[in-house]
Amino acid sequence: MTHTKLIAGIAFAATIIVAAATPTNADPIKCQKTVAKSLASYKQIYLKMQLKCWNLVNLGDFPAPCPGDPLTSKFAAKIETKREKAALKIAAACVYPDDLTTLEFHTADCAYSTPDSSAETACAALPVSNGSEFSECLACLKTAELAEYTSILFASHAVENCGGALDSTSTICSNIDCTGTTLPDQRTLGDTSENDCQRSLAKGGIKYLLLREKVMEKCALKGFTRADCLTMFADKFAAFVQKNQAAVQKGCGVRDPAPQAPFCCKGTGNTCTLPSPETREQCISDGGDPQEDKVCNAGSCDPVMGNKKLTWWDTCPEDDTAMCTTTLTQQDDMIACVQATANTIVDELTCLQFPRNGGADYPCP
Secondary structure, X not given: OOXXXXXXXXXXXXXXXXXXXXXXXXXXXXXXXXXXXXXHHHHHHHHHHHHHHHHHHHHOOOOOOOXXXXXXXXXXXXXXXXXXXXXXXXXXXXXXXXXXXXXXXXXXXXXXXXXOOHHHXXXXXXXXXXXXXXXHHHHXXXXXXXXXXXXXXXXXXXXXXXXXXXXXXXXXXXXXXOOOOOOOOOXXXXXXXXXXXXXXXXXXXXXXXXXXXXXXXXXXXXXXXXXXXXXXXXXXXXXXXXXXXXXXXXXXXOOEXXXXXXXXXXXXXXXXXXXXXXXXXXXXHOOOEEEEOEEEEOOEEEEOOOOOEEEOOOEXXXXXXXXXXXXXXXXXXXHHHHHHHHHHHHHHHHHHHOOOHHHOXXXXX
């Protein structure tokens, strides 16, 4: 038996011993598994509905913001239904407060760390006096993190997705660390190849996050630490990176990130005038027709020379280690940023879900 497996076995056996010392109806192991499985289902439906919803917004087939009102939006309704089911399952499996105490969850409040946004502040203020409230506490904090992630992915709708603010005042998202020198144009991409790229980037980023977290959760449930998991499954994590990069490259072609994607305001025929309107809305108001991936050149709308652009960030928004200095100019930069962001979000989610050993096993970023 390897040293790592021996440590994991001792830790897992210790958990069983502690469980045996609790009341006969308590079962911390069952509780921990139910929390992981139920909230994994919630995360999957949340991200899936966000992906579908924002794609329809860009196509002009759904009114922003996403996921909308649960009373009128099928996307929001499905998310809410899954959230309620998770609460019921967790409440049925976790004996309050015994199981939560054994697993080192909070049994009186939802204040797991210093909130970095109004959304997290609202979560921290939630009471925890039973299993259902405990489930709602974790779902609330996870939703704020996932909302931050989807706002980074769907950069051209980030402000709407975060309720009008990307900083600590956001009532929906965790604080986005860096918004770059220029905020990406907040606009609907339309039924364009740029939107095809946006959908591919978001779909790939969501799949990458869910795959990485699934492995991390399995490790945690088997008693392994984060460090153990990263070493034992290094090849698997590397494969996730390669598959994600290939999927985005296939869907985006040769597009590179840019806060302001170029367009030409076409008038009669193929004519255009300089200076061009600053926004597509102004172009339409002036009687023009915005032409994507083109620029006004000598009075005509000509194709952009070089790689086309995706309306995105110019620095990586979730960039704790580089202190917001990672500049994004090429597609590979953008893909690496998505993966680094997903890694950080996964660490934040797992540290919340597996607080054992005082947070040492799955430390928060």
